[in-house]
Amino acid sequence: MPAEAVGDSAPILKLSGVTKVFGAVTALDGIDLEVRRGEVVALVGDNGAGKSTLVKILSGVHSKTSGTIEFNGAEVSIDTPGRAIDLGIATVFQDLALCENLDVVANLFLGQEVNAWRLNEVEMEVRAWKLLGELAARIPSVREPIASLSGGQRQTVAICRSLLLDPEIIMLDEPTAALGVAQTAEVLNLVERVRDRGHGVILISHNMEDVRAVADRIVVLRLGRNNGTFGPEATQEELVAAITGATDNSVSRRAGKRQDETTAAGEAR
Numbered sequence: 001m002p003a004e005a006v007g008d009s010a011p012i013l014k015l016s017g018v019t020k021v022f023g024a025v026t027a028l029d030g031i032d033l034e035v036r037r038g039e040v041v042a043l044v045g046d047n048g049a050g051k052s053t054l055v056k057i058l059s060g061v062h063s064k065t066s067g068t069i070e071f072n073g074a075e076v077s078i079d080t081p082g083r084a085i086d087l088g089i090a091t092v093f094q095d096l097a098l099c100e101n102l103d104v105v106a107n108l109f110l111g112q113e114v115n116a117w118r119l120n121e122v123e124m125e126v127r128a129w130k131l132l133g134e135l136a137a138r139i140p141s142v143r144e145p146i147a148s149l150s151g152g153q154r155q156t157v158a159i160c161r162s163l164l165l166d167p168e169i170i171m172l173d174e175p176t177a178a179l180g181v182a183q184t185a186e187v188l189n190l191v192e193r194v195r196d197r198g199h200g201v202i203l204i205s206h207n208m209e210d211v212r213a214v215a216d217r218i219v220v221l222r223l224g225r226n227n228g229t230f231g232p233e234a235t236q237e238e239l240v241a242a243i244t245g246a247t248d249n250s251v252s253r254r255a256g257k258r259q260d261e262t263t264a265a266g267e268a269r
């Protein structure tokens with residue numbers, strides 16, 4: 001989808017002034033967020049910024065205290081996880097919720113077997129291969145138990161499983177946490193292919209490199225509030241400053257030093 005078309009289209013999901021209060025703690029305070037078809041919106045913020053709370057509100061685990069959530073232009077209330085899925089919001093939580101002893105096909109179709117009365121193994125296997133093929137996902141065999149897959153492959157299976165629900169929005173909570181370099185690249189490629197299929201993707205991440213590599217927009221939360229929206233060209237310093245609320249801190253100083261060294265090395269060559 002061309003960039004203009006994405007930017008111009010109406011948002012699938014639009015949050016206005018979403019607030020969540022837990023007793024004396026205001027976890028989210030007036031959050032605005034928009035997600036369109038075919039775009040990756042990264043949600044970043046320090047520990048306690050409110051990312052998990054927002055994910056839980058959008059996945060129907062928590063209810064918001066105030067504010068509005070619109071889905072395809074109509075105000076909705078996402079009061080249960082089932083309601084989120086019915087609307088078309090799928091979430092891949094950090095724990096992935098896969099069954100280690102079952103194979104890839106069984107995990108993909110867990111709870112939504114093709115025929116509730118008689119498991120149609122062949123049809124499920126064909127659909128599993130088709131989906132994995134469309135996403136160019138690298139899974140050795142769909143009959144492989146989850147226990148024998150790598151972290152990146154597990155993440156792939158969890159993402160594919162949520163795509164079988166045919167969501168308009170897919171939320172990925174820290175999909176590259178704990179992954180090595182090659183597996184991270186594989187998962188980020190998958191995120192791009194999911195976007196190219198026209199889904200809106202919300203990517204929660206702590207990793208600024210990952211975020212800048214795939215996000216069309218980067219939304220920063222700080223202490224439960226919006227603290228800036230950036231394009232993928234944002235520098236590490238700009239993002240760190242928005243995340244921490246300060247321009248001069250050790251993380252941005254180190255990042256700046258690294259950038260200076262890289263520039264100097266480039267000039268010396």
Ligand SMILES: Nc1ncnc2c1ncn2[C@@H]1O[C@H](COP(=O)(O)OP(=O)(O)OP(=O)(O)O)[C@@H](O)[C@H]1O
Nearest residue numbers: 022025026027045046047048049050051052053054
């Ligand atoms: N169930 C709860 N009861 C009380 N306070 C909560 C609850 N859940 C979250 N909070 C508080 O809300 C704030 C936001 O927390 P949240 O977990 O959403 O942040 P986060 O950005 O996801 O951080 P992390 O990266 O550490 O998971 C924190 O101050 C947290 O202590």
